[in-house]
Amino acid sequence: MEIVRKIAKDYRIPLLALLVFVFMSLTNPYFFKQANLFGLFDSMPAYGIAAVGLTFIMLCGQLDISMGSVMALSSCVFMMTLNSIGFIPSMLLALAIGCVLGAVTGFFVAFFRLSPFIVSMTTQIAYKGIALTITNSTPVVNMHPVLVKISEIKVFGAIPITFFVFVLVALLAEFVMTKTQYGRNLFVIGGNINVADNLGLNVRGHLWSVYVIQGFCAALGGIVMMTRMFSASGNLALDGPLSIIPMVIVGGTAFAGGKGGAIKTLFGVLLMNIIFNALSMFNIYVNIQQLIKGVILLMIIVSDKYLENRHNKV
Amino acid sequence: MKSCVTHSKDGEDMEQKLSVKKIGELIRDNINLVMLIVMIVLGAIISKDFFTINNLMNLLRRITVNGVMAAGFTLTLLVGGFDLSIGSTLSLCAVLCVGIEKSSGSAAIGMLVAIAAGAAVGLLNGLLMKLTRGESGEAFLITLGTSMVASSAALTYCNGYDIYGVNAKWYKAIGQGNIAGFPIAAIIWLGILIILQIVIKKTEFGRQLVLSGANKKSAFLAGVNVGKMKIIAFTLAGIFAAIAAIIMTARTTAGSPRSGTGADFDAxxxxxxxxxxxxxxKGGMVQVFIGVVIYGLITNMLNLMGVDSVVQYIVKGVVLLIAICLDNLKKR
Incomplete structure (x- = not known):
């Protein structure tokens, strides 16, 4: 009984994802088809990688909603420079730009102690403006042969190579979070920022670094997104924050910080995407899908917080 | 003797430093007001069209919708929450207001339904906030969820298309009419601000509202029903979003399911x-007025200077970041 309870507590998200997956495979004839599975795994990596980056920030009890614009701007630069300087250099350039953009947001959060929500909201506006300005408000289409080749690689005929990039990033992040001094420090900062300061940790440096990591991850997510869209624009990933934050929260990373992990986020991304895929299998209209997304988010937040706080008077 | 002289010199220095410090403190405490004045002076320098009645009235008309939204948003801030759903509520109320006026033929029914819908979304936020004993973190996520619900309802109601046409004359007048050259919408907005300011500062209810946001534990011990205050604040925020929607649709004579995108961030x-x-x-409606005018002035001045709308995003972001940094000086 104790073991069952422990499993239910620690592994409920992966179990739920597995349950939905098996249920859909049994009940819907189109779900377990190669094309649908490919679509399912192809839809995950871009936002998934950005979600792993956000996990670092949320571990510290901070927030970032500028990742959608970071994805847009870095992928615009990536697509614009792809033909002139080659695949690898332009990828490195885009990743570097992602780091810089993350560093700008993080600088104001870490050193001015401004509210991360407000800062990332304003940087989001500015980054989107830069992306729209450099592209002249038109989409940048580029069918570069390397991009096309990457998009064609499939493992087991159904899983795109980018999905493995996502898993690799998540595993690497989990390693950093749990096995290194740096990662443990993040948990301390998220748990209680004053205690971390009194312990002599470089709180500001750590806060700044997680934003750089997030910028890197968002840029990588943007590049991965290009392998299936072949077109970047300043309005790319406008719904990024609204989609990514729920994935991280559902995975089990606490909004207040100090609790969570990259593998948890991986399963949160899996669960949410399987649910969305299932919803479209049932022919549910896209507007209603949004309603269901909202209700799922509300149910998870409210049940979580109600159970946590129900003994408090206020 | 010598020591005495140096002492008095020190004293003078101290006095001078004190007065400089005092002025510094005065500026720091009223940094928002200073920013507003700087913006107005800048506007006068940048464009000779700035101080024309036309431009000022146009500015007022433009900022009213954001102003009403910001008033509601500030109530949720005061109670220690955060409302991101007002943008979607604005869209929902806008399509409901125009759509029901069209189908029922009565603008009053449309408005009532819109206000009821706004209140319902706000009430849902408030009830969930009470249930979770939430603070701004929970409020952020809860209102993110309800905003998805509200925007889905808006899109479903009008099937994703804009609804055109406002028929009643008095309905149009709310957004476009003037009384003695002064826009009616702006009068409504200023009326709301004044009433709310009086309620917050002068009534028992207002004090309870602010106290439950400042320190909910001591508010609870002092006998304030914190959960009820949250419900009231969030419901009012929803109602104000509905009023903003009425003003907006009256001005544009159309309801769009996407009209509220980004409106919550603006507020x-x-x-x-x-x-x-x-x-x-901490805060009040005077701050809302200053903030909304500053925000409106930024857009207005960029337009007067003929800055490309895309480049405006960049300038806006940078200016806002500077404004937030300056505002932060107060807390040091």
Whole structure:
């Protein structure tokens, strides 16, 4: 009984994802088809990688909603420079730009102690403006042969190579979070920022670094997104924050910080995407899908917080 | 003797330093007001069209919708929450108001339904906030969820298309009419601000509202029903979003399911650069007025200067970041 309870507590998200997956495979004839599975795994990596980056920030009890614009701007630069300087250099350039953009947001959060929500909201506006300005408000289409080749690689005929990039990033992040001094420090900062300061940790440096990591991850997510869209624009990933934050929260990373992990986020991304895929299998209209997304988010937040706080008077 | 002289010199220095410090403090405490004045002076320098009645009235008309939204948003800030759903509520109320006026033929019914819908979304936020004993973190996520619900309802109601046409004359007048050259919408907005300011500062209810945001534990011990205050604040925020929707549709004579996209962010930014605290329990409607005017002035001046709308995003972001940094000086 104790073991069952422990499993239910620690592994409920992966179990739920597995349950939905098996249920859909049994009940819907189109779900377990190669094309649908490919679509399912192809839809995950871009936002998934950005979600792993956000996990670092949320571990510290901070927030970032500028990742959608970071994805847009870095992928615009990536697509614009792809033909002139080659695949690898332009990828490195885009990743570097992602780091810089993350560093700008993080600088104001870490050193001015401004509210991360407000800062990332304003940087989001500015980054989107830069992306729209450099592209002249038109989409940048580029069918570069390397991009096309990457998009064609499939493992087991159904899983795109980018999905493995996502898993690799998540595993690497989990390693950093749990096995290194740096990662443990993040948990301390998220748990209680004053205690971390009194312990002599470089709180500001750590806060700044997680934003750089997030910028890197968002840029990588943007590049991965290009392998299936072949077109970047300043309005790319406008719904990024609204989609990514729920994935991280559902995975089990606490909004207040100090609790969570990259593998948890991986399963949160899996669960949410399987649910969305299932919803479209049932022919549910896209507007209603949004309603269901909202209700799922509300149910998870409210049940979580109600159970946590129900003994408090206020 | 010598020591005495140096002492008095020190004293003078101290006095001078004190007065400089005092002025510095005065500026720091009223940094938002200073920003507003700087913006107005800048506007006068940049464009000779700035101080024309036309431009000022146009500015007022433009900022009213954001102003009403920011008033509601600030109430949720005061109670220690945070409302991101008002943008979607604005869209929902806008399509409901125009759509029901069209189908029922009565603008009053449309408005009532819109206000009821706004209140319902706000009530849902408030009830969930009470249930979770939430603060701004929970409020952020809860209102994110309800905003998805509200925008889905808006899109479903009008099938994703805009609804055109406002028939009643008095309905149009709310958005476009003037009384003695003064826009009616702006009068409604200023009326709301004045009433709310009096309620917050002068009544028992207002004090309870602010106290429950400032320190909910001591508010509870003092006998304040914190959960009820949250419900009231969030419901009012929803109602104000509905009023903003009525004003907006009256001005544009159309309801769009996407009209509220980003409106919640605009309201939040305006409220915060006006000087309202994100932590709760500090602020008021005077700050809302200052913030909304500053935010409106930025857009207005960029337009007067003929800055490309895309480049405006960049300038806006940078200016807002500076404004927030300046505002932060107060807390040191």
């Amino acid at each position: 939040a930014i305006a409220s915060i650069i006006g000087g309202n605290s994100l932590v709760g329990g």
